[in-house]
Amino acid sequence: MAVAPEGTPCWADAVFDDLDAAKDFYGHVLGWTFGETSPDEGGYTQAYVGGKAVAAVVPPMPGQEGTSQWCLYLAARDASASATAARIREQGGDLLMEPVRVADHGTMCLARDPGGVVFGVWQAGTHEGFQATETPGAYCWAEVHTREPEKSDAFFPAVFGYRSKQLEGEMDFRVFDLGERSVLGRMRMTDDFPPEVPPYINVYFTVDDCDAAVARATERGGVLRFGPTDSPFGRFAVVGDPQGATFSVIDLTTTKGEMPGTEPVG
Structure with a gap:
C-alpha cells in the first residue's frame, strides 16, 4: 500500500470515555470488529472491516473526559516542527500537540486552524493509514x-x-x-x-x-x-x-x- 500524498485524509480516530460502549455502537452500526487494546499504547484500539483497518477508538487521557469527537488526520511527508507543523503556525494555526513519534507506526501532531477546526497530521511509518475506503464500514x-x-x-x-x-x-x-x-x-x-x-x-x-x-x-x-x-x-x-x-x-x-x-x- 502506497503512502497517501500530502494533504490526503489518511486516518480517523475518536476518544470515548466508555470504550466498550463505543465498540458495541460502531460494531452494530458499521459492522466493525476490533483488534487488541494495548495498555502500552494508551488503550488505542483499531477497528476493522473485512480484516482491513478503517479507524480507531481510544480512551481519554486525563483531562479529555467528556469530549468525544472524531478526528481526521491529513497525510504529511514530514510532520516535524520544521515542515508541516511550521506551516501550520505560519498560516495562523495552533499546535495542540507538538509532533511526536509513535513507536515505528509514524509521527503525529494535533492542530487547529485559525477558525477553531481541530485536525490531525500523520507522517506514515509502518502504519500507512486507511487500509480500505469507500466500501461499507469504511x-x-x-x-x-x-x-x-x-x-x-x-x-x-x-x-x-x-x-x-x-x-x-x-x-x-x-x-x-x-x-x-x-x-x-x-x-x-x-x-x-x-x-x-x-x-x-x-x-x-x-x-x-x-x-x-x-x-x-x-x-x-x-x-x-x-x-x-x-x-x-x-x-x-x-x-x-x-x-x-x-x-x-x-x-x-x-x-x-x-x-x-x-x-x-x-
Missing part, C-alpha cells in the same frame, strides 16, 4: 464545518497545497483538490447549527443502506441530527453517537439529482 469523505470559512479557505490550501473550487448554488460549499482528485470539503455553518456546536470536521463512513444504518444507530442510543436525504453524491444522514461524537453515513450507490457545477477560486 471512510469515504470529510468536510470542514466552520463559521469562518474565509479562514479555512486560506489556511488549508496554504498548508497542504490544495486547489480550491466553489460549488454553485445557495449553499456556501467549497472543495479542496489534490491534482485531479477532490479530497476534502468545506461548508459554512449556518444558523441551523446550534451556537454551542463548535467548528469541526464531519467524517463520512460508507454504508450499503443509509436508512438501515440510521435505524441501527438509533436502536443503540444514537441521535439522528439530519436526514436521511438524497443528493447527487449519495443518500446520507448525520448521526450523533451516544457519547456525543458526530459523524455521517452515506450510501454512495443511491444518488439523486445532477452534480452541481464548480468554479475555481484562489
Whole structure:
C-alpha cells in the first residue's frame, strides 16, 4: 500500500470515555470488529472491516473526559516542527500537540486552524493509514464545518497545497483538490447549527443502506441530527453517537439529482 500524498485524509480516530460502549455502537452500526487494546499504547484500539483497518477508538487521557469527537488526520511527508507543523503556525494555526513519534507506526501532531477546526497530521511509518475506503464500514469523505470559512479557505490550501473550487448554488460549499482528485470539503455553518456546536470536521463512513444504518444507530442510543436525504453524491444522514461524537453515513450507490457545477477560486 502506497503512502497517501500530502494533504490526503489518511486516518480517523475518536476518544470515548466508555470504550466498550463505543465498540458495541460502531460494531452494530458499521459492522466493525476490533483488534487488541494495548495498555502500552494508551488503550488505542483499531477497528476493522473485512480484516482491513478503517479507524480507531481510544480512551481519554486525563483531562479529555467528556469530549468525544472524531478526528481526521491529513497525510504529511514530514510532520516535524520544521515542515508541516511550521506551516501550520505560519498560516495562523495552533499546535495542540507538538509532533511526536509513535513507536515505528509514524509521527503525529494535533492542530487547529485559525477558525477553531481541530485536525490531525500523520507522517506514515509502518502504519500507512486507511487500509480500505469507500466500501461499507469504511471512510469515504470529510468536510470542514466552520463559521469562518474565509479562514479555512486560506489556511488549508496554504498548508497542504490544495486547489480550491466553489460549488454553485445557495449553499456556501467549497472543495479542496489534490491534482485531479477532490479530497476534502468545506461548508459554512449556518444558523441551523446550534451556537454551542463548535467548528469541526464531519467524517463520512460508507454504508450499503443509509436508512438501515440510521435505524441501527438509533436502536443503540444514537441521535439522528439530519436526514436521511438524497443528493447527487449519495443518500446520507448525520448521526450523533451516544457519547456525543458526530459523524455521517452515506450510501454512495443511491444518488439523486445532477452534480452541481464548480468554479475555481484562489
